[in-house]
Amino acid sequence: MASLVLSSHSNCNYHLRSLLSVTRSINPTKIYAKRVTVAASSAIVGRKLRAAVIGGGPAGSSAAAALASGGVETFLIERDINNAKPCGGAIPLCMLDEFDIPMEIVDRRVSQMKVVSPSNLVVDFGKTLKPHEFIAMCRREVLDAFLRSRAERSGASVISALVTHFDVPENSDQPYTVHYAAAGRRAHLDVDVLIGADGVNSKVAKAIGAGDYSCAIAFQERIRLPEEKMKYYENMAEMYVGRDVSPDFYAWVFPKCDHVAVGTGTVCSKRDIKSFQRAIRHRARDKIEGGKVVKVEAHPIPEHPRPVRVRHRAALVGDAAGYVTKCSGEGIYFAAKSGKMCGEGIARASEGGTKMVEERDLRREYLKEWDSKYKSTFVFLDLLQRVFYGSDAAREALVELCGDEYVQKMTFDSYLYKKLAAGNPWEDAKLVANTVGSLMRCSVMGRDVLKV
Numbered sequence: 001m002a003s004l005v006l007s008s009h010s011n012c013n014y015h016l017r018s019l020l021s022v023t024r025s026i027n028p029t030k031i032y033a034k035r036v037t038v039a040a041s042s043a044i045v046g047r048k049l050r051a052a053v054i055g056g057g058p059a060g061s062s063a064a065a066a067l068a069s070g071g072v073e074t075f076l077i078e079r080d081i082n083n084a085k086p087c088g089g090a091i092p093l094c095m096l097d098e099f100d101i102p103m104e105i106v107d108r109r110v111s112q113m114k115v116v117s118p119s120n121l122v123v124d125f126g127k128t129l130k131p132h133e134f135i136a137m138c139r140r141e142v143l144d145a146f147l148r149s150r151a152e153r154s155g156a157s158v159i160s161a162l163v164t165h166f167d168v169p170e171n172s173d174q175p176y177t178v179h180y181a182a183a184g185r186r187a188h189l190d191v192d193v194l195i196g197a198d199g200v201n202s203k204v205a206k207a208i209g210a211g212d213y214s215c216a217i218a219f220q221e222r223i224r225l226p227e228e229k230m231k232y233y234e235n236m237a238e239m240y241v242g243r244d245v246s247p248d249f250y251a252w253v254f255p256k257c258d259h260v261a262v263g264t265g266t267v268c269s270k271r272d273i274k275s276f277q278r279a280i281r282h283r284a285r286d287k288i289e290g291g292k293v294v295k296v297e298a299h300p301i302p303e304h305p306r307p308v309r310v311r312h313r314a315a316l317v318g319d320a321a322g323y324v325t326k327c328s329g330e331g332i333y334f335a336a337k338s339g340k341m342c343g344e345g346i347a348r349a350s351e352g353g354t355k356m357v358e359e360r361d362l363r364r365e366y367l368k369e370w371d372s373k374y375k376s377t378f379v380f381l382d383l384l385q386r387v388f389y390g391s392d393a394a395r396e397a398l399v400e401l402c403g404d405e406y407v408q409k410m411t412f413d414s415y416l417y418k419k420l421a422a423g424n425p426w427e428d429a430k431l432v433a434n435t436v437g438s439l440m441r442c443s444v445m446g447r448d449v450l451k452v
């Protein structure tokens with residue numbers, strides 16, 4: 001899939017090619033076979049704490065960069081370094097700063113957004129954005145390659161290999177053994193700490209008995225538009241809501257380098273995903289007509305955090321942990337942030353890789369920090385999804401509310417900066433009244449709201 005994009009868009013893939021070429025060529029079956037015996041005491045003598053990060057998406061690369069920078073001997077194992085993760089690729093402004101992402105990684109700066117209701121009421125959602133504010137749109141093959149090369153520059157060894165299974169230690173003196181296959185050969189690696197950043201079908205999660213979560217399915221087509229049609233999407237993204245495009249999520253048209261990503265998702269009606277995709281194409285038909293589909297992709301999205309995210313000396317981050325918000329379906333920032341937080345926490349607890357870590361260190365330095373920072377955001381967005389995505393009447397109310405400038409400001413401040421925006425009590429009170437008013441006008445009070 002990546003090669004299709006690579007071969008067809010020469011200009012905008014210049015950076016992708018140069019990034020991919022940075023990854024060192026190593027012989028993964030030869031170099032890392034030596035065994036590790038976990039220190040019985042907390043000090044590690046004659047070597048550094050050794051960690052394997054499975055999965056080289058935003059979560060894994062950020063974890064590996066933080067671990068390696070913090071003095072831990074780090075291995076980042078990715079099964080496909082040309083992977084183009086199916087994804088809308090929208091990231092918040094604060095991620096560019098926090099992860100030092102250069103502007104050449106960003107395809108489009110979206111400063112206008114239209115939200116379209118089931119009855120095709122259109123609201124301009126970006127009215128309160130300041131001139132320097134935008135939603136960054138990236139292609140994942142570009143962003144992921146950049147973050148992986150950053151991890152490598154920080155000192156992590158990147159191994160291009162498929163992890164097949166693990167030996168999980170039975171006591172605290174034993175290492176985790178990671179078994180992997182590279183270039184048709186099998187090898188293994190013993191480590192003190194294991195990070196599962198291997199996405200929604202995480203093998204690490206299974207190996208440590210982290211339990212299951214429910215998933216949505218998301219479907220997306222990348223459509224190359226004629227130049228004059230692409231102009232409309234230059235800095236414009238669209239969100240469509242309605243039973244036709246998804247019974248419990250939204251559909252989108254997001255601009256990329258020289259094409260748009262058109263997609264939708266659902267949890268409760270996965271079998272019908274293709275008919276929802278036809279519906280979004282139908283709703284956006286005037287704007288995407290004449291476009292050529294250059295790629296079709298689908299992937300699950302976790303709905304909730306896993307029951308277990310840390311066990312013994314293993315931790316889950318990103319999608320493997322279940323960090324995608326309801327309502328917006330945002331997961332890239334949370335993947336990178338959880339990886340970074342976990343990596344930094346381990347580096348801190350191990351005092352720069354000189355001490356063994358234990359489960360309680362991972363809980364204190366990573367889980368506790370994460371939950372205190374983001375749990376309320378996840379709970380709030382879950383609630384919003386249940387209120388507003390339950391029926392077409394509620395979706396009409398949602399779009400009506402999106403026209404309110406105070407709602408727009410609060411939404412963008414929270415999204416772009418990942419901080420709960422400080423509200424104005426008077427405006428908050430008005431917002432509650434407007435919400436109730438919109439829901440009543442759209443005749444959903446009672447039945448739908450009581451379901452929450």
Ligand SMILES: Cc1cc2nc3c(=O)[nH]c(=O)nc-3n(C[C@H](O)[C@H](O)[C@H](O)COP(=O)(O)OP(=O)(O)OC[C@H]3O[C@@H](n4cnc5c(N)ncnc54)[C@H](O)[C@@H]3O)c2cc1C
Nearest residue numbers: 055057058059079087088089090163199318319331332335
């Ligand atoms: C269609 C769609 C649209 C989306 N749009 C957006 C959006 O616009 N904005 C947003 O913020 N989020 C979006 N998301 C969610 C976002 O894609 C994820 O939350 C994010 O990719 C999670 O990053 P991650 O690093 O945890 O996992 P992933 O990106 O899934 O990375 C996991 C990595 O692990 C590797 N791996 C897996 N198993 C193994 C193995 N056994 N051995 C070696 N390597 C392995 C994979 O190859 C992959 O590179 C979207 C999701 C979908 C499906």
